[in-house]
Amino acid sequence: MTDLSIFVSYAHSDNSATHGRVHGIARDIGHSYAALTGQPAKVFLDTESIALGENWRDRIRSGLSNATIFLAFVSPSYLNSGPCRSELREFLSFLGQDGSSRLIIPLLLTESGRMDEMPAGDDLWTQVTCLQYLPIEKMKFEDQGSGAWMTTIAKVVDRVAQVLSEQADQDRAISTQLTEPASSSSDQIEDPRGVLDEIADVEESLPELGRVATDFASIIGEFNVEITSATPRIQHASSFSQRLAISRELATNLTPIVDRALTSAQEMASVVRRLDPGIISLIRFAQNAPDRESAEAQVFFGQLREMASIGVTSISSVEVLEASIKQSKGNSADLDRPLDKMQRALILVVETQAIYKGWLDELGAIG
Numbered sequence: 001m002t003d004l005s006i007f008v009s010y011a012h013s014d015n016s017a018t019h020g021r022v023h024g025i026a027r028d029i030g031h032s033y034a035a036l037t038g039q040p041a042k043v044f045l046d047t048e049s050i051a052l053g054e055n056w057r058d059r060i061r062s063g064l065s066n067a068t069i070f071l072a073f074v075s076p077s078y079l080n081s082g083p084c085r086s087e088l089r090e091f092l093s094f095l096g097q098d099g100s101s102r103l104i105i106p107l108l109l110t111e112s113g114r115m116d117e118m119p120a121g122d123d124l125w126t127q128v129t130c131l132q133y134l135p136i137e138k139m140k141f142e143d144q145g146s147g148a149w150m151t152t153i154a155k156v157v158d159r160v161a162q163v164l165s166e167q168a169d170q171d172r173a174i175s176t177q178l179t180e181p182a183s184s185s186s187d188q189i190e191d192p193r194g195v196l197d198e199i200a201d202v203e204e205s206l207p208e209l210g211r212v213a214t215d216f217a218s219i220i221g222e223f224n225v226e227i228t229s230a231t232p233r234i235q236h237a238s239s240f241s242q243r244l245a246i247s248r249e250l251a252t253n254l255t256p257i258v259d260r261a262l263t264s265a266q267e268m269a270s271v272v273r274r275l276d277p278g279i280i281s282l283i284r285f286a287q288n289a290p291d292r293e294s295a296e297a298q299v300f301f302g303q304l305r306e307m308a309s310i311g312v313t314s315i316s317s318v319e320v321l322e323a324s325i326k327q328s329k330g331n332s333a334d335l336d337r338p339l340d341k342m343q344r345a346l347i348l349v350v351e352t353q354a355i356y357k358g359w360l361d362e363l364g365a366i367g
Contacts, residue, residue: 004069006044032150072104074133075115082346202278234247264345272352318346
């Protein structure tokens with residue numbers, strides 16, 4: 001067993017609604033792990049902004065010398081939170097496709113039947129179901145320290161210990177492969193592809209990302225024009241009936257715009273996620289590639305860094321709009337429907353920030 005860092009991702013509203021039980025569960029998991037193994041477990045709460053991002057990346061990179069678990073308290077509030085989704089997306093992006101995703105342990109805080117009522121096509125919820133979540137919804141009603149409480153804590157700790165053991169086995173296998181002499185079999189074929197070949201493959205797909213980002217920005221412009229035009233009319237209406245009529249007119253005008261926005265946001269998120277594994281693998285491969293210092297490689301990585309930086313900084317304006325929409329809802333049922341849809345589109349876009357951050361982090365590793 002090794003020292004453990006547990007990074008906890010949760011919606012603050014869930015902790016409040018359960019009278020602090022989310023914090024209590026997380027802390028008791030750490031205490032129980034330490035009691036079971038004799039090894040300390042450090043629990044990081046309030047990490048919605050991934051302020052400790054460098055810590056968990058460094059610990060994962062260090063392999064067997066340290067261990068990291070990401071606990072996600074999943075609920076409708078969690079999946080409707082841009083920061084929470086970004087945390088989970090960033091961890092998934094960093095771990096990649098080598099099976100290390102088991103280091104993420106989703107704890108289902110809401111009945112699965114209710115979770116299935118989430119908007120269709122929510123790929124993050126689909127990924128959570130593939131990660132073999134642990135249902136803990138009854139913990140919302142248990143007293144901390146009760147028999148039922150401690151039984152559930154023990155189940156989570158058992159999963160943590162199992163995950164760490166499996167990850168250690170995988171790390172040892174990788175270490176063995178790296179230290180064993182290469183096979184001299186005559187049928188072994190050396191891959192002739194270099195970093196420039198890999199760059200060319202990714203480079204062909206980057207214009208598509210630029211296109212969908214531009215399309216989405218244009219749709220946001222149309223949305224803002226409608227809102228800006230209608231807001232003063234609503235504010236200066238002489239009666240509530242007149243305000244309602246203007247709100248319904250605005251809802252009618254916004255409906256086709258937000259339909260396009262959601263489609264565009266889904267396409268953008270899909271393109272970024274599709275590119276992510278290849279870009280991360282390419283950057284890591286380039287660290288030791290002999291031609292990584294070539295002019296072509298430097299130009300490409302410079303363009304990629306600029307694109308990722310723009311992606312990260314532009315998300316801030318999207319987050320402001322998302323917060324504004326959240327505050328504006330509740331005045332008209334007709335208007336709430338397109339606002340809900342636009343909010344879902346914006347949350348999808350905010351998620352991509354985690355992937356962009358991952359690219360910048362990997363680029364930083366190669367200077």
